[in-house]
Amino acid sequence: MTTAPLIEARDLTKTYVTSEPYTAVKGIDFEVRPGEAFGVLGANGAGKSSTMRMIACVSPVTSGTLRILGMDAARDGERIRARLGVVPQDDTLDTELTVRENLLIYGRYFGIPWKALRERCDQLLAFSRLEDKGSQAVSTLSGGMRRRLTIARALINQPEILLLDEPTTGLDPQARHLLWERLFQLKEDGVTLLLTTHYMDEAEQLCDRLVVMDAGKIVAEGSPADLIERHSTREVLELRFAAHERQLMIDKCAGVTERVEVLPDRLVLYTGDGESTLAAVHALGVRPAGAFVRRSTLEDVFLTLTGRSLVE
Numbered sequence: 655m656t657t658a659p660l661i662e663a664r665d666l667t668k669t670y671v672t673s674e675p676y677t678a679v680k681g682i683d684f685e686v687r688p689g690e691a692f693g694v695l696g697a698n699g700a701g702k703s704s705t706m707r708m709i710a711c712v713s714p715v716t717s718g719t720l721r722i723l724g725m726d727a728a729r730d731g732e733r734i735r736a737r738l739g740v741v742p743q744d745d746t747l748d749t750e751l752t753v754r755e756n757l758l759i760y761g762r763y764f765g766i767p768w769k770a771l772r773e774r775c776d777q778l779l780a781f782s783r784l785e786d787k788g789s790q791a792v793s794t795l796s797g798g799m800r801r802r803l804t805i806a807r808a809l810i811n812q813p814e815i816l817l818l819d820e821p822t823t824g825l826d827p828q829a830r831h832l833l834w835e836r837l838f839q840l841k842e843d844g845v846t847l848l849l850t851t852h853y854m855d856e857a858e859q860l861c862d863r864l865v866v867m868d869a870g871k872i873v874a875e876g877s878p879a880d881l882i883e884r885h886s887t888r889e890v891l892e893l894r895f896a897a898h899e900r901q902l903m904i905d906k907c908a909g910v911t912e913r914v915e916v917l918p919d920r921l922v923l924y925t926g927d928g929e930s931t932l933a934a935v936h937a938l939g940v941r942p943a944g945a946f947v948r949r950s951t952l953e954d955v956f957l958t959l960t961g962r963s964l965v966e
């Protein structure tokens with residue numbers, strides 16, 4: 655089994671030439687290894703989709719190199735595309751056609767013979783928990799079902815790598831969990847996953863490794879646990895405040911821990927021990943509207959690295 659990376663980006667750059675040239679991806683380096691789930695985490699406009707579109711070979715690389723499955727994205731786009739599955743940010747299903755017809759038509763693009771294609775459709779309908787929906791029009795499906803169908807469609811050619819751009823944006827919690835569970839299954843089956851997300855819980859749940867992107871650059875790379883250990887404290891104390899107490903809270907709590915972030919509705923105190931920090935806050939005579947201690951998350955890593963909240 656090869657251990658060479660399936661995707662290798664070196665100084666990868668994307669500049670859009672509109673009235674003013676705009677560089678959305680600014681010379682990034684990363685590798686995706688066989689069988690892993692690799693995440694690109696970033697806020698809106700960070701350059702995630704631009705990166706994904708270059709990997710999907712639908713948007714040319716401006717400079718740098720991008721090798722996918724041992725081939726060069728600039729030269730071998732067609733051959734690479736035949737071995738990728740792509741789940742775009744917006745569903746591009748044909749809503750007037752049935753679930754099964756959507757799969758069949760897509761499969762024909764790849765030249766899959768009819769008999770094999772029908773079998774593949776049955777497998778994919780079962781995989782995506784849509785086995786009893788095959789003859790229904792897509793327009794009758796829920797958002798979660800449509801996403802699962804889009805994933806099923808992307809798997810029709812049995813791709814080695816599945817690219818997912820913000821796979822669960824807009825889904826309710828139950829639909830998200832079912833989708834995550836299906837993605838875990840794909841990983842078990844040996845498919846390499848590359849996904850973008852701005853949900854930290856999604857990145858923590860799904861990704862073996864990830865890069866954090868900000869303004870076109872990679873600002874950190876590692877497993878979720880590594881990133882949290884390297885860029886945040888063990889615990890976090892959140893103090894909620896009423897709007898009129900904001901300044902008072904900031905003045906009183908500023909020096910309680912080494913790092914205190916001010917968000918619109920709360921102070922975030924980074925600490926090794928949340929309970930003793932809360933006791934120190936109380937000892938200062940501060941009575942926040944609400945206080946709770948939690949473990950550090952990727953959201954805190956993002957805040958540390960960029961000075962912004964991912965959910966702003």
Ligand SMILES: Nc1ncnc2c1ncn2[C@@H]1O[C@H](COP(=O)(O)OP(=O)(O)OP(=O)(O)O)[C@@H](O)[C@H]1O
Nearest residue numbers: 670672676678696697698699700701702703704705
């Ligand atoms: N075709 C284009 N022409 C010009 N500018 C573009 C184009 N596509 C994206 N951009 C710009 O590039 C920057 C990065 O966009 P991109 O879609 O890659 O970010 P993103 O991290 O995926 O954000 P989102 O989560 O909103 O999709 C943005 O400022 C965007 O306006």
